[in-house]
Amino acid sequence: MITFDESQGSTASCGQDLLALDSALEELARIEPRQAMMVESRFFGGLDITETAALLEVSEATILRDWRAAKAWLAHELRRAS
Numbered sequence: 001m002i003t004f005d006e007s008q009g010s011t012a013s014c015g016q017d018l019l020a021l022d023s024a025l026e027e028l029a030r031i032e033p034r035q036a037m038m039v040e041s042r043f044f045g046g047l048d049i050t051e052t053a054a055l056l057e058v059s060e061a062t063i064l065r066d067w068r069a070a071k072a073w074l075a076h077e078l079r080r081a082s
Contacts, residue, residue, distance in 0.1 A: 017078075024077040028070060035070040038063060 029036035034056060041047045041055055049067075053060045 020078055020081040021074070024074050024081065027077065028073060032066075032070070032073075034058070035066045035073075038066050039070050039074070042067065 025036055025039065028039065038052055038056060041052045047055065049060050049063050053063045056063070
């Protein structure tokens with residue numbers, strides 16, 4: 001599980017999780033570039049729905065839909081990688 005709290009697990013496990021997330025995001029960027037940009041903006045950039053929609057020049061409804069789809073896809077890929 002991806003976590004940034006060192007008390008939650010070993011460094012090696014966290015490192016492996018981050019590598020799996022990076023790999024999954026690279027694959028998502030290949031098949032759904034907008035969804036990958038949206039995940040990076042929200043997860044790493046801390047942008048909210050409105051800010052992400054403005055950045056990507058799409059509606060908030062599109063961001064919400066993409067967010068649900070991307071989270072489900074990434075969760076599936078991360079489960080598969082572990």
